[in-house]
Amino acid sequence: xxxxGSNNAPSPESVVPFFVFSAISWLxxxxxxxxxxxxxxxxxxxxxxxxxxxHILVLGFVTSVIxxxxxxxxxxxxxxxxxxxxxxxxxxxxxxxxxxxxxxSFYFGSNxxxxxxxxxxxxxxxxxxxxxxxxxxxxxQQNKVPRxxxxxxxxxxxxxxxxxxxxxxxxxxxxxxxxxxxxLKVHAHFGIIGWxxxxxxGVTSVLIPMFLLVxxxxxxxxxxxxxxxxxxxxxxxxxxLSGLEILLYTSYGLGIIGFIYYLNFMHVVYKTRLRRKLDxxxxxxxxxxxxxxxxxxxxxxxxxxxxxxxxxxxxxIIVLLIGFVATLILGQFYKxxxxxxxxxxxxxxxxxxxxxxxxxxxxxTILKYQYYSHVSGFILFFGSLLLQLISxxxxxxxxxLVGAILFLINVMQIVLHKKQTL
Amino acid sequence: MNKFNKxxxxxxxxxxxxxxxxxxELYVNIVxxxxxxxxxxNKETFNVKIEMTLTSQGCPMGDAIIQDVEETLKRIxxxxxxxxxLVWEPSWSMDMVTDEGHAKLNGF
Numbered sequence: 294x295x296x297x298g299s300n301n302a303p304s305p306e307s308v309v310p311f312f313v314f315s316a317i318s319w320l321x322x323x324x325x326x327x328x329x330x331x332x333x334x335x336x337x338x339x340x341x342x343x344x345x346x347x348h349i350l351v352l353g354f355v356t357s358v359i360x361x362x363x364x365x366x367x368x369x370x371x372x373x374x375x376x377x378x379x380x381x382x383x384x385x386x387x388x389x390x391x392x393x394x395x396x397x398s399f400y401f402g403s404n405x406x407x408x409x410x411x412x413x414x415x416x417x418x419x420x421x422x423x424x425x426x427x428x429x430x431x432x433x434q435q436n437k438v439p440r441x442x443x444x445x446x447x448x449x450x451x452x453x454x455x456x457x458x459x460x461x462x463x464x465x466x467x468x469x470x471x472x473x474x475x476x477l478k479v480h481a482h483f484g485i486i487g488w489x490x491x492x493x494x495g496v497t498s499v500l501i502p503m504f505l506l507v508x509x510x511x512x513x514x515x516x517x518x519x520x521x522x523x524x525x526x527x528x529x530x531x532x533x534l535s536g537l538e539i540l541l542y543t544s545y546g547l548g549i550i551g552f553i554y555y556l557n558f559m560h561v562v563y564k565t566r567l568r569r570k571l572d573x574x575x576x577x578x579x580x581x582x583x584x585x586x587x588x589x590x591x592x593x594x595x596x597x598x599x600x601x602x603x604x605x606x607x608x609x610i611i612v613l614l615i616g617f618v619a620t621l622i623l624g625q626f627y628k629x630x631x632x633x634x635x636x637x638x639x640x641x642x643x644x645x646x647x648x649x650x651x652x653x654x655x656x657x658t659i660l661k662y663q664y665y666s667h668v669s670g671f672i673l674f675f676g677s678l679l680l681q682l683i684s685x686x687x688x689x690x691x692x693x694l695v696g697a698i699l700f701l702i703n704v705m706q707i708v709l710h711k712k713q714t715l
Numbered sequence: 716m717n718k719f720n721k722x723x724x725x726x727x728x729x730x731x732x733x734x735x736x737x738x739x740e741l742y743v744n745i746v747x748x749x750x751x752x753x754x755x756x757n758k759e760t761f762n763v764k765i766e767m768t769l770t771s772q773g774c775p776m777g778d779a780i781i782q783d784v785e786e787t788l789k790r791i792x793x794x795x796x797x798x799x800x801l802v803w804e805p806s807w808s809m810d811m812v813t814d815e816g817h818a819k820l821n822g823f
Contacts, residue, residue, distance in 0.1 A: 302775070372773040435773065503771045504740070506820075508808060567809040568741065570822030632775060635739065643779050644786020650739050 301368035305637045307381040309708055311361025312630050314389055316704040318353025319619070320697040322346055327690055333611070334678070334686065345399040350614060351484060352392040352415070358622050359492060360384060360422060362629050363443075367429045370436055370443075370499045376428035380421050387418035405464035412454075412461040419454040423447045438515045442495025445523070449487025456480040475533050485610060486548070487526055489618055494518060494555050497621070501559065504575060504628060505566035514558040521551030545596045549589055556585060572652070573660050577624030580668060584616035587675070608678055615693075616671055623667060623700060630707050631655060638712050647715040654710050655703045663703065667696035721761060724792060726754045729763055732791050736783045739776050743819045745784070749811025752802060762796040763788065768807045777801075 325346045326333055332342035364381050368374060375381065391414035398407030426447045430440055457480050463469050469476060498515055502508070525548035532540035559582055571579065591609035594601065601608075631651040639648040670692030677686035733751055734744040745751055745767065753766040765784055769777045785797045812820070 366775075369773050369775045503774070506741075506770055506809065508771075508806070567812070568820050570820065632739070636779065640779050640782065644736070644783040645790065650737070650742065652742075 301372065301374045302633070302636065303364055303368070303375045303378050303381065305633050307378045307385075308361045308365050308633060309630070310385050311357045311364075311388075312626065313704060313708060314385075315354050315358035315361070315622075316626075316697075316701045318349055318357060318392070319623075320694070320701055322350040322354055323690065323694050323697050325349060327687075327694065330683065330686060330690075334681065334683070341399050341403055344403075345396050348392065348396045348399060350619075351489075352388070352395070355489060355614070355618055355622065357388060357392075358626070359489075360388065362625065363426065363492075363496070365629060365633055366496060366500065367426065367443075370439065370496070371430050371433040372435055373429055373431065373433055376425050380425045384418050384421050384425070387414050387421070391415035391418055403464060405461065408461035408464055409458070412458045416454045416458050419450055423451050436499050438512045438519065439495040439499045441519055442491050442498070442515075445519075446488055446491035446495060449483050449491060449526075453480060453483040453488055456483060471534065479530050479533050481610065482526065482529055485613060486522065486529075489613075490522065493618065493621065494522075498555075498558065500625075500628070501578065502562050504568070504578075505562060505571075506568045507562050507566050510558070510562065514554045514561075518551045518554035518558065521547045521554060525551055542596055545592055549592055549596075552585060552589055556582065572627075573657075573664050574624050574627030577664055577667070578621055578628070579624075581617050581620035581624065584612060584620065584671075587612050587616065611678065612675060616675065620667065620671065623663075623696075626700075626704065627655065627660065630704065634707050634710055638710065642712075649713055649715065654707045656706060659699050659703050659706075663696045663699035666692045666699065670694075670696055719792060721794075722758070724756065724758070724761075724795075726756045726763075729756060729765075729788065729792070730754045732788060733765070733784065735787050735791075736780065738770070738780060741770075741820065743816050745780065747813045747816030747819065749813065749816065750780075750807065760796070761792075761794060762798065764798045764800060766800050766802050768802055770807055772803060 325342075329342045329346070332340055332346060360381075364375055391411050394407060394411030395415060398404045398411060401407075427444060430444060433440065456476055459469065460473055460476055460480060463473050463476075494515070502510060525544045525546075528540050528544035528547065532538065532544055563579065588609050591605055591612065595605045595609070599605075631654045634654060635649070635651040642648050670689050673685055673689030674693060675689075677683070677689055730746065730751065733754075734746045736745045737743070738745060738748060738750075741748065748770065750769065751765065751767045753764075755764040755766070757763070765788075767784070769780065774780075781799050781801070784799050788795055788797045
């Protein structure tokens with residue numbers, strides 16, 4: 294009758310596994326970095342260990358949680374039931390086997406057969422995901438600009454996966470008419486900017502104002518951000534394939550303007566929020582945004598041709614992934630997973646008896662220490678990359694690892710929660 | 716369970732009872748959030764109609780909050796028939812939050 298978000302929500306069984314797999318992957322990815330620090334400190338595109346770590350993080354940690362969260366949040370944002378729950382379960386198994394297989398194939402020496410096989414599984418997962426997202430959103434008239442971002446991000450994900458599969462096949466049978474390194478760069482940019490950033494902008498532009506109680510926002514900055522980022526990406530691809538450097542600089546310039554429009558939108562949200570006091574989940578979400586300024590600065594330095602002791606483009610990708618995307622995700626976990634589990638366990642008892650609240654499903658002290666260790670960890674981690682200091686690198690990484698362990702403890706506590714009576 | 720006399724139940728009493736319904740995300744009750752627009756009680760049939768809104772359309776906790784309203788009133792006033800009507804006009808704004816609600820949202 295009311296067509297509310299929680300009425301449309303899929304069953305927790307079809308989304309919670311994505312969250313658990315993501316939390317485990319975050320820890321595993323950091324452990325790999327601890328055992329192979331040179332893969333990150335001396336980042337180069339075709340370093341196999343770096344590719345292993347990158348795929349554990351971008352597929353296992355980020356993409357998994359995005360899939361799970363999106364299947365939960367699409368009904369909220371667009372007030373529609375998810376198109377197919379059965380598809381979400383198939384997508385999960387394809388993603389988990391594809392990620393584990395692809396990462397292992399990289400780790401054990403870029404096995405072309407393994408890369409192609411597991412790359413195909415991931416492509417299938419992506420096709421099913423895109424169908425589920427597009428069919429769910431359909432012609433919903435809710436949140437038009439975020440809808441544009443989310444639908445477009447699904448297309449970029451598809452292109453990322455196809456480019457990845459081409460690279461894998463090229464390992465087996467070289468067929469590309471140009472350098473595979475150029476396609477690798479395109480693959481990375483499709484994934485990071487096209488998939489992650491478009492998706493994150495689409496989702497956060499609805500959810501953050503909802504959590505912070507902000508209404509009647511001017512959507513024009515978001516629209517501008519959309520077009521600047523879209524043209525930036527397209528020009529970037531053309532420049533890589535054509536070798537025209539001027540297009541690459543134009544692409545960076547447009548991208549920077551797009552990010553500025555988005556940051557300006559989020560700044561207005563933050564300044565005009567009714568909810569002044571933020572919980573740790575929201576604090577962690579909000580602290581992710583200033584890291585985008587570091588990304589912008591790194592892009593600007595690259596654009597101006599400034600020479601540095603470290604690989605600027607690799608640095609900006611690491612800051613974007615571990616600084617912005619990871620911090621945002623670790624914060625938003627606490628704004629999604631406890632609610633999913635709470636609705637399943639306590640909704641039948643709401644109003645009939647006193648129940649716990651979603652925030653009671655996890656340990657607040659653990660969250661607090663997770664927050665401090667993660668934030669101090671990534672500051673030291675980035676500092677170590679800038680200064681190329683190995684001791685600082687290990688301290689930063691150690692703190693990130695502590696944060697990841699605390700995070701996993703809290704996630705398991707939420708997932709394994711049993712009903713309690715007050 | 717509280718004993719009550721049907722004749723003595725008032726719209727104001729029901730309105731006050733709704734302070735037991737807490738928004739699970741904001742930890743503030745729906746009355747102080749200004750979500751309850753009207754309480755219309757028919758004493759003869761012992762029906763109550765609650766006109767209320769949510770902080771945003773498609774609020775993920777909306778269904779749970781509506782259920783909480785219905786069940787809380789049925790628990791406090793056994794035999795009452797509750798109808799919750801969601802309305803979006805006027806749309807909810809921060810002006811509707813009580814001083815107490817503001818204080819809670821600001822963490823005081």
